[in-house]
Amino acid sequence: MIVQLNGNVNFPITLDPTVWIFDDRKIELDKVFHTPSDEETDDGKQEVWDRNEYQQQIRPPVNKSISRYERKKVLENSYVMPIRHFIHNAEPSVEATEAVLHTNEGEVTITYQQLLESLLLFALDGKPLRENGPVQVLFGDGSNQDEPIQGVHTITVH
Template identity: 50%
Template sequence: MIVQLTGKVNYPITLDPTVWIFDDRKIPFDELTQSIEKKENKVDEADQTALRLDREVFQQKINPPVNKSISKFEREKILKGTYVMPIHDFIQTAEIKSDAAIAKIITDTSNETISLKKLEQSYLLFSVDGKPVKDKGPVHLYVMDESDLSEPIKGVKKIVID
């Protein structure tokens, strides 16, 4: 149930998605789909700039993650939700080397190749209804430049930066 981030990085990382359920950086899957719908409806460049700024400010607020106290109600809600984790922070921690250009997504059945820019904007689905992803798990990768969220890369076992 782990995912390795290796290749042309200064610090190879082993990700354990089973511990992300109480991480403050997680995002409910519903919020992710709503943000995509909003982006599709807005074509104004000024709005896109404002969204980018909001995202950067939001990222600054959640780095580093803080384990805040949660109530029993919040805990029950968390343990029943479907969540994704932005991969951006993990990529920053790994420190990709300057000569890297692509990312190879290794699964049980195939290898997919995406650009580093697409990888940085991607999210890892790690929890469905409060449980770890069992069906083609441990994580599914949602590439955010795609408007169709119905086709993630499933069964991600390793991400190799090349």
Template identity: 40%
Template sequence: MNSIVTISGSVKYKITLDPGVWIFDDRKVDLTTYFIRKPKESDEIEAYTKSVSKHWDREISEGAIYPPTLKTERRFEREKVLTGSFGIPLEPFLKNAEPLDHTTKVHFITTTGKVTLSLNEAKRALLGFSNRGKPLTENGPVHLYYGNGSNADKPITSIREIILE
């Protein structure tokens, strides 16, 4: 089975996606909780500043030695990666492909046919790439989840290619 998905068609740059490396991507989201609560839009600079500030405060108050709680947090994150179900927003990949001005549709080619969304709907969509810590080998390499979560229980599976028109 091929684990690579391409984004092509009416784009400036053809993009090749390898879902196997997304487990290390900070943009990944937990699919078991993502559609339960409304994801809040956050400013990346503000989030980074808060993260650095928190780390700096911890180093000032506790020194550079990591306390047991931080080690526990890291262990929990490792376990979560090994057992969690994850997805990643499609929008950054569409943005990097740079759709041409006349592009309005996105076709998701599967092993059984195709699903078409508007470009705006596709930008809000998620690509699932992991289920219970395992890559989607049987009906993958990625699953398509609509941004509103309406197909959270039954995503579009077996996506092989994404074509913009």
């Protein structure tokens, strides 16, 4: 249930998606590609998730105590984690142009920019992805949200 981030990076990283459920940087899957209607917003304005603004808030997770309601909510929702946080910590080479996603079914090559904007799906209905995991990759533009890249266990930056 771990994901290796390696290749043309200064610091190869081993990621454990099972602990992200309590990480403050996680995002509910339903809120990533969904723009609320006027009825869903308090002031009548449409709220749009600003990916760039969110990704600039790189801060470590806060291990705060959570209420019983929040704990129940965490164990019922599906979540994604922006990969940008981890790429930044691995310090990839400035010459990086692509990434290879090693899956249970083979390899998928994507651009480095696609990788930076990707989200890692790590929990469905509050449970880790055991069958098609440990993570699934969703592109930041939502182009593959119906068919994410499944079974990703290693990400190699080239």
